[in-house]
Amino acid sequence: MLAGMRRSVPVAAACVACVVWCFGERRASAYESEVDASVAAQFYSLESPYGEPLLRRRRYTNTLGIALYDLQGDRSPRGPVLSFRSRVRLDADLGQDPAERDPNSARFVPGLEQAPFDLMYAYLEGDRYFGGGFGFKLGRQYVADVLGWWSFDGAEVALATPAHLRLEAYGGLEQRSGLPLLTTPRFQADGVARGSRDDLRSDQWTSYLNQSAVAPALGVALETSDLWWLHARVTYRRVTNRDSVVVSPFLPADGVLRTVTEDRISTERVGGSLRLQPLSFGALSGSIVYDFYAGLVSQQAVALDAYASARLTLGADYERIVPTFDADSVFNWFAHSAMTSYTARSVYTFSRRLDAALDFGAREYQTLGDPATYATTSNESAVRRELDPFALLFGRYRFNDGSVSLRSQAELGARGHRVGADVTTRKLFANGYYDGLVVLSLYDFKDELRPDRYATSFSYVLGGGLRPGGLGDRARLGLEWEHTMNRLVGQRYRLLATLDLTVLR
Amino acid sequence: MKRQRDFGLHLLLAACVASLLVAWFAPVRADTSMPAPAPSATTLVHGLAPLPGGRTVPEAWRPPGAQGDAGPSPVIFPAQRLGLRFDHARHVALGATCATCHDKAKTSRSSADSLLPAGTRCDGCHGTNPRTQTVTAGTESIGACATCHLGYRPEDGQLVLRTSLPRPHLRFDHAVHAERGVDCAACHGAVGSLELATVDQLPRMRACFGCHTADRPNAGKPSRACPTCHLTERDTLLVTSFAEGRLEPPRWLHDAEHGPDWIERHKRIAGDDSRFCASCHAERFCTDCHDGRLRPRQVHPNDFLNMHAIAARQNSPTCTSCHHEQSFCLGCHQRAGVTMSGPLGNIAERGRFHPPPAVWTEGPRGPGHHAWEAERNLNACVSCHTERDCVSCHATAVVGGYGSGSSSGRRTDPHPAGFAARCGRALRQNPRPCLVCHDPADPELASCR
Known part of the structure; x- marks a missing residue:
């Protein structure tokens, strides 16, 4: 608890400073600023499928964003722009049992923190320099492309050329847990658990790898620009593991755990994506990712959309994914086969207010070889396939001050089924001063691998909010009550309170 | 008894929810403070619609880029209220041009400018006289108020429907x-061929891209950047x-x-093309789901x-x-006691999670066997298991496992097809996973080197 409180101090101090700054005396400045904060408190309980333990979640999440715009001075429509954006987050769970964080306890969970505090992003961004073609970002930032949603600390430069091409290059350090850099594990490659082992003996939790050295990363991307009917992007990224980590899963007879210490690949991937939309008849898009360490094409996708009429769009999607992991992980060599999805889509727009979509298809799972012998490497060519059908139906009706939407799904197959629907209604009152939310859900599910896990579940959510004036430039107070009932949980309740606040100066 | 009470409770809850829904969608009483427009005293058939009789406007007469659409977006061009009838085609036939009435258009610099002609522009031809406080109708039929003002009746005096x-x-x-x-016409289509010009004659974005093609500023062409035309927040x-x-x-x-x-x-x-998304969405919009802390209901x-385990196996x-499976998923599963090598205090009293050993580990390697399930969807395994769980059997005997291949008597070699051809490169790039299962002196490693 004390550790959590200590971690809360910086964010609380930052909040106070921002409030003082926002509501303090106004002075003329060339730049513009924006401060926004969100606070969410959640209260619910999570019961293990075995009944015990019961996790009481008393969660408090606070984010604080600060942005400065037009740092370059007066804004010109074609001139350079310079801005700064940042956001920090405190995500505390006050319902944790302290024993879960005590390495000497039988309930210790490695990596668990009561109040993790992270810097989500903070970067200085410049654009349209040197005649408009040069831009940069400096600081903790995101990269989103066919290689995934990723974050690093460093610099990115971008150069737009007259030849319909834009070149990007970036380098820095991957955001990883365990380092004293206000980080989360969200963006590191999967397959291994990493973090600080400062409080652990070397023979404790050997699968929880030490993370105390930074992980250098670099990448380049080349993409088309200036062509509305075509967009293509080729991107390459490489991340290096530099930490000394334990290799031995068990304590050897000599009592000395083996380690690897040299620099080695974490991930090295190249990806490409393409969207071709020559006329208003439709669009063709595709993507592919090759993982150099695993030595295979880990993702490939093709999608075709046809605009059959002004109201109807028909589409077909193909996607094939083989799981890949951080190169430190043994799971890379357990990953054999792909999951392939085939989807047919149709979207019909009845009017500007009413539209609906139906997606259906199947997922194909492959296993190598004959089930009786396939673990022998001599019989790797044979493939067995299983198909799981699925269908999704969406509908949406939007009226002047609200909407009603339907999301229903039927996911079937040998491993279980989920069939059900949610109906969500949102409505504004008093010109948006109040808002309301009602969600009704009914699902039937069964886990075929665990025959006792089946139920028909009904849930409802009642929520509301108000936007008080005089509390910043944009503010909303919200409250939601969620109630779920089924044979597995009996009655389960969740309460969510939120406050969103924005101040512009 | 408890069951009956629960049933009653659920019924009450359902009734409450139903009542809320009824109240939610109950029709709001119509606002009667606005008088309905009075019927026209004169039968006038022209200028009430784009074409007489409500005929469909030929696609060629609509604005460029409008072909096949149902009109411009009401979010960009909010609904208009036309209190006038007007026959553009007739005025053009009489010699008027666009600039005759919309003369301000050529000098307008803002979309907020009203480009409709003032009423005085009509007077010269229609014979009306607005120079006094009371507008006087012309002496001919075209000067009558009801000629242009929809629904006008003599008893309305000076009141006419507002055009907005x-x-x-x-x-x-x-x-x-x-x-x-x-x-x-490059933006508005053949308005001169129509009678009434409606919102449908306003420009379409698709046609803008005929000229606005430059991806970056100062390229000598009109910019296709969104803020060229669309309104922006402070952060662009x-x-x-x-x-x-x-x-x-x-x-x-x-x-x-x-x-x-x-x-x-x-x-x-x-x-x-995430840059395209970033035209409208800031990072926070993405992080709310992709790195969020509140469950996104959509x-x-x-x-x-309760359902996530099935969802994870399916997709x-x-x-x-x-x-991140080895932190987000595994951490919660360890707390809830549904991992194999999780905290002992959480798993001590539990039952078995997977099917019985006769199916899961000892049975034939078909559906339901753990090897089949791992091949089918390895991510589902990684969300609960650390590498230690798998290595305890799959590692070579020297390291503490069952060994691999037929020499151990158990077929526990997990390597995928074609592994032998790429193991050397993998070993050079990162030897750690090899050394987790193999002793450094293992001859199989030597063959990869």
Whole structure:
């Protein structure tokens, strides 16, 4: 608890400073600023499928964003722009049992923190320099492309050329847990658990790898620009593991755990994506990712959309994914086969207010070889396939001050089924001063691998909010009550309170 | 008894929810403070619609880019209220040009400018006299108030229906376009061939891209950047929320129609061109789901806690787009006692999670056997198991496992097809996974080197 409180101090101090700054005396400045904060408190309980333990979640999440715009001075429509954006987050769970964080306890969970505090992003961004073609970002930032949603600390430069091409290059350090850099594990490659082992003996939790050295990363991307009917992007990224980590899963007879210490690949991937939309008849898009360490094409996708009429769009999607992991992980060599999805889509727009979509298809799972012998490497060519059908139906009706939407799904197959629907209604009152939310859900599910896990579940959510004036430039107070009932949980309740606040100066 | 009480409680809850829904959608009493327009005393058939009799306007007469659409977006061009009838074609036939009435258009620099002619512009021909406080009708029929003012009755006196053309939610500089020789029809279509010009004759974005093609400023061509025309916030993101609705891209623009199934297909668009998404969405919009701390209901329906295991086995790639399995999933599973090598205090009294050993580990390697399930969807395994769980059997005997291949008597070699051809490169790039299962002196490692 004390550790959590200590971690809360910086964010609380930052909040106070921002409030003082926002509501303090106004002075003329060339730049513009924006401060926004969100606070969410959640209260619910999570019961293990075995009944015990019961996790009481008393969660408090606070984010604080600060942005400065037009740092370059007066804004010109074609001139350079310079801005700064940042956001920090405190995500505390006050319902944790302290024993879960005590390495000497039988309930210790490695990596668990009561109040993790992270810097989500903070970067200085410049654009349209040197005649408009040069831009940069400096600081903790995101990269989103066919290689995934990723974050690093460093610099990115971008150069737009007259030849319909834009070149990007970036380098820095991957955001990883365990380092004293206000980080989360969200963006590191999967397959291994990493973090600080400062409080652990070397023979404790050997699968929880030490993370105390930074992980250098670099990448380049080349993409088309200036062509509305075509967009293509080729991107390459490489991340290096530099930490000394334990290799031995068990304590050897000599009592000395083996380690690897040299620099080695974490991930090295190249990806490409393409969207071709020559006329208003439709669009063709595709993507592919090759993982150099695993030595295979880990993702490939093709999608075709046809605009059959002004109201109807028909589409077909193909996607094939083989799981890949951080190169430190043994799971890379357990990953054999792909999951392939085939989807047919149709979207019909009845009017500007009413539209609906139906997606259906199947997922194909492959296993190598004959089930009786396939673990022998001599019989790797044979493939067995299983198909799981699925269908999704969406509908949406939007009226002047609200909407009603339907999301229903039927996911079937040998491993279980989920069939059900949610109906969500949102409505504004008093010109948006109040808002309301009602969600009704009914699902039937069964886990075929665990025959006792089946139920028909009904849930409802009642929520509301108000936007008080005089509390910043944009503010909303919200409250939601969620109630779920089924044979597995009996009655389960969740309460969510939120406050969103924005101040512009 | 308890069951009856629970049933009663559920019935009461259901009734409450139903009542709320009824109250929610109950019709609001109509506002009767506005008088309904009076019927016209004169039978006038022209100028009430784009074409007489409500005929469909030929596609060629509509604005460029409008072909096949149902009109411009009401979010950009809010609904208009036309209290006049007007026959453009007749005026053109009598010699009028666009500039005769809309003379301000060539010098207008803002979309907020009203480009309709003042009533005085009509007087010269129609014989009306507005120079006194009381407008006097002309002596001929075309000077009658009801000739142009819809629903006008003599007893209405000086009251006529108001014409309201709300400001479009755009930046637009007519003067610049006029200076560059863009004529009226290039954006508005054949208004001169129509009678009444409605909102349908307003420009379409698709046609703008005929000229606005430059991806970066100072390229000598009109910019195709969104803020050239669209309103922006301080951070240069587009303003997307208006009283008339939410601004969303049409399907022909980057194939990014935000239809009802957009949540299922947005990754394809964002993965290819995230800069396009960043025209309207700041990081926070993405992080709320992809690195969020509140369950997004549009992704995870109610009671997802109970259903997520089935969902993960069916479609795990969607899980990994937001969740790190070895921290987010594994950490929670360890706390809940559903891992193999989790905290002993959480798993001491539990039952078995997977099917019995006769099926899961000892049985034939068909569906239900753990090897089959791992091949089928390895991500589902990684969300609960650490590598130690797998290595305890799959490692070579020297390291503590059962060994591999037939020499150990158990076929526990997990390597995939074609592994021998790429093991050398993998070993050089990162030897750790090899050394987890193999002793450094293992001859199999030597063969890879």
